[in-house]
Amino acid sequence: MQIGIVGYGAYVPKFRIGVDEIARVWKADSKTIRSGLLVDEKSVPDKDEDTITISVEAGRNALLRAGINPQDVGAVYIGSESHPYAVKPSGTVVADALNMGPELMVADFEFACKAGTAAIQCCYALVKSGEIKYGMAIGADCAQSKPGDALEYTAAAGGAAYIIGKNPLATLEGTYSYTTDTSDFWRREGSGYPSHGARFTGKPAYFKHVISATNELLSKLSMKPSDFNHAVFHMPNGKFPLKAAKSLGFSKEQLKHGMVVTKIGNCYSGSSLLGLSRILDNAKPGEKILMTSYGSGAGSDSFSFVVTDKILERANLAKKTDFYIKRKETIDYGTYVRLRKKLKGG
Amino acid sequence: MPYKSVPLFWRLKKPKYNLTGTKCTKCENVYFPPRNLCPACRRSGDIQELQLSGKGKILSYTIIRTPPEGFEHYVPYAVAIIRLDEGTNITGQVVGDIEKIRTGKRVRPVFRKMHEDGNDGLIHYGLKFELVD
Numbered sequence: 001m002q003i004g005i006v007g008y009g010a011y012v013p014k015f016r017i018g019v020d021e022i023a024r025v026w027k028a029d030s031k032t033i034r035s036g037l038l039v040d041e042k043s044v045p046d047k048d049e050d051t052i053t054i055s056v057e058a059g060r061n062a063l064l065r066a067g068i069n070p071q072d073v074g075a076v077y078i079g080s081e082s083h084p085y086a087v088k089p090s091g092t093v094v095a096d097a098l099n100m101g102p103e104l105m106v107a108d109f110e111f112a113c114k115a116g117t118a119a120i121q122c123c124y125a126l127v128k129s130g131e132i133k134y135g136m137a138i139g140a141d142c143a144q145s146k147p148g149d150a151l152e153y154t155a156a157a158g159g160a161a162y163i164i165g166k167n168p169l170a171t172l173e174g175t176y177s178y179t180t181d182t183s184d185f186w187r188r189e190g191s192g193y194p195s196h197g198a199r200f201t202g203k204p205a206y207f208k209h210v211i212s213a214t215n216e217l218l219s220k221l222s223m224k225p226s227d228f229n230h231a232v233f234h235m236p237n238g239k240f241p242l243k244a245a246k247s248l249g250f251s252k253e254q255l256k257h258g259m260v261v262t263k264i265g266n267c268y269s270g271s272s273l274l275g276l277s278r279i280l281d282n283a284k285p286g287e288k289i290l291m292t293s294y295g296s297g298a299g300s301d302s303f304s305f306v307v308t309d310k311i312l313e314r315a316n317l318a319k320k321t322d323f324y325i326k327r328k329e330t331i332d333y334g335t336y337v338r339l340r341k342k343l344k345g346g
Numbered sequence: 347m348p349y350k351s352v353p354l355f356w357r358l359k360k361p362k363y364n365l366t367g368t369k370c371t372k373c374e375n376v377y378f379p380p381r382n383l384c385p386a387c388r389r390s391g392d393i394q395e396l397q398l399s400g401k402g403k404i405l406s407y408t409i410i411r412t413p414p415e416g417f418e419h420y421v422p423y424a425v426a427i428i429r430l431d432e433g434t435n436i437t438g439q440v441v442g443d444i445e446k447i448r449t450g451k452r453v454r455p456v457f458r459k460m461h462e463d464g465n466d467g468l469i470h471y472g473l474k475f476e477l478v479d
Contacts, residue, residue, distance in 0.1 A: 014442075046441065047420055048458040052471060056457040084469055093471055097363040097457055327479075329443070341419075 003127050004168030004305060006068065006134060007314065009061025010277040011054050012158035012264050012324035015044040017336045019153050025333045026148050033153055038238025042156035042265025044331065045142045047339055051080045052090045054140040054159040054270075056097045061318035062136065062161040063098060065169075070098055073163065074132025075105040077122055079115025079139045079269045080159075081187070081194075083108050094138070105132070112185060113234055114295030115139060116160070116269040121175055121301060123164035134165040141268035146193040147342055154237055156265030158324070160273035169310040170280060170289065175303045176217035178209050185296030196296075205298050206236065210244045213300035214292045221304055225249040228304075229287040232258030232275035234294035236266050250290075257282045258291075263325050278321040285309040355470050362472035365398040365455065367434065376434040400455030400473060402430040409444055416461055428453055428475060439474040452478040 018041045023030035034040065045054070055078055063070055076091045083090045091106035105126075109115040116139015123135025140159025145151035164172075184205035187194040197205075210233055218224060225231070231254045233241035238261050245255055258275030267274055272293040279289055285307055292302040337343055360366050361379055368377045370384035371392045377384075378398060384391030407426035410417070417423070424440040424447050440447055441456060453475040460472045 046458075048441065048460070048474070050459060050469075052469075053457050053459060056471075060457075093363075096359065097471065099364060 001166065002168055002171045002308070003124060003164065003166055004171040005162050005280070006165040006168050007062040007064070007066025007163040008160065008277050008280055009058045009063070009065060009318055010158070010160045010274055010321040010324055011057035011061065012043050012267070012274070013045040013049050013054070014324075014327050014329050015046060015339065016041045016264075016328045016330050017044055017333065018330065021333050022153055036239065037153055038242070038262060039154055039265055040262055041330070042154055043158055043267070044336055044339055045157040049157070050084045050142055051078070051082050051140045051159070052084055052093050054142070054157065055090060055094045055138045055161065058138060058140065058159045058161040059094060059098050059136060062163050064318040065314045066134070066163045066165075067314070067317065068134060068163070068165075070100045071103075073100045073104060073134045073136050075123055075126055075135040076100060077107055077109055077119035077135070077137050079109040079111065079117070079119045079137070080141050081110060081112055081115065081268055082142045082144060083110075086189075100136070111299060112295035112297050113236070113266075113268045113271055114293040114299060114301055116273050117291070117293040117301040117303070120162055120164060120303070121177070123162075124172055124175070127164050127166070134163050137162045137164060139269035139273040141270055143266065143268045144187075144193050147337075149193070150198070151194070151196065154261075154266040156267050158264060158267035158274055159270035160277045162273070167310065168308060169314050170283070170305040170307050173304040173306055174217060174221045175301060176213055176220055177299060177301045178213035178216060179299035180209070182208070182298040184298055201236070201296070202240070205296065206234070206240050206294050207244055207247070209298050209300040210234065210292050210294050211248060213302040214248055214290070217290075217302035217304060223304065225254070227288055228254060228290045230254055230257055230279045230283065231290040232272050232279060233292050234272045234300075235259065235261035235275065236271075236294075238262050260321070260325060274321060280307070280311065281315060281320040281322065283307045283311055285311060352468060355468070362460070363457075365400050365436075365473055367396050367398045367432070368393050369396040376430075376432050378430070378434050378436050396432065398430055398432050398434075400430070400475070402428045402436075402453060404440070404447065404449055404451050404453060405429050405435065406449060407440065407447055416463075426453075426475070441474050441476050446477060454478050
């Protein structure tokens, strides 16, 4: 019984702000920042966009590709660290907007940037157990960042939706999670912006978890990096995934399609999932894909997929990830401040 | 206008989220917002639910620069009368660059925030429109 991705969809808001523009305002050296982060610009949501609207747009694209009756979706789980409500699930709006309700399970997930991949694991388990026919897992965010903080150069907006079920376009071969109590990044209840441990977010946090989860999955499946055609790792910036890939034994060529961070920034819960959607847009039947997410706090979920021939008939049924990446309007810092409501009393 | 009434918005949620209209199968007139009775055929009409695509073209539009209460954050924004492909007119916001909006341009639906009841109230969602490039 093959279970995996039946349909997928991406969405990225069209506004972009360049790293150079943010550095100009804070009198920082943009050359050093760009070469340090390997990010040119990041996506910014419009005044009327949030995690719910991004989830609906990505979910619509996923349903178009899956070609299923929305009423057959038995669970909707949305992973985000920017749910618009503290109390009222984003999934209630998304399920009704996509005509999937009312007979389905809904919950909002939180695990920093890996809540979307945690949602995929839950949908996979429910489909495998026979409890539901299809499950929709979404990772989406409108990431917050304190003005002037290092995060401001990368904290972006976007998301991707995945429908998990039988007869997939990419079969899920196996998944493995690695989780510890490592406080590298957090946001307290009621606080508008997250805090982080600066350099501590690297070695003991991102690299330890991403590398451990990936290595354990490879060991569990008796596979090696060269068995994969494509790989995507969570992209807090452009440098971290390149470094993690190198130490694991993956090449730059394998990362080529999934490295979306350079042009849209870090979409948090949508980051690795948008990388995966761009890989699927370009994948051929029989190709193998490795995806490892990372969520601060901290944990990583690693997945192995094999693309099936269904990709040929479904990939073109909805807008591809590049449509959203290339559709852009560049804004200045003042417009960015207005759109993100960073002016108090304004 | 702001939907301060929670039940009022809840009742309108289906057409607002999905553009669910109605059609009279006798005279083939399409209605949005949905109607329970066909005003043309009256009692002899047969009203059925119809899922509208949201695709259409702009018949006319205006730019709002002096907004009603609750919409200050969105100005300037465009409100247009759109002729849907199914054959009925609808009024809705057109998102994106207001300089590019012209009568006759094609639009498609997008899911957006319509309005927020302050910082503590509900966030109301629904369909707006964007220009088809």
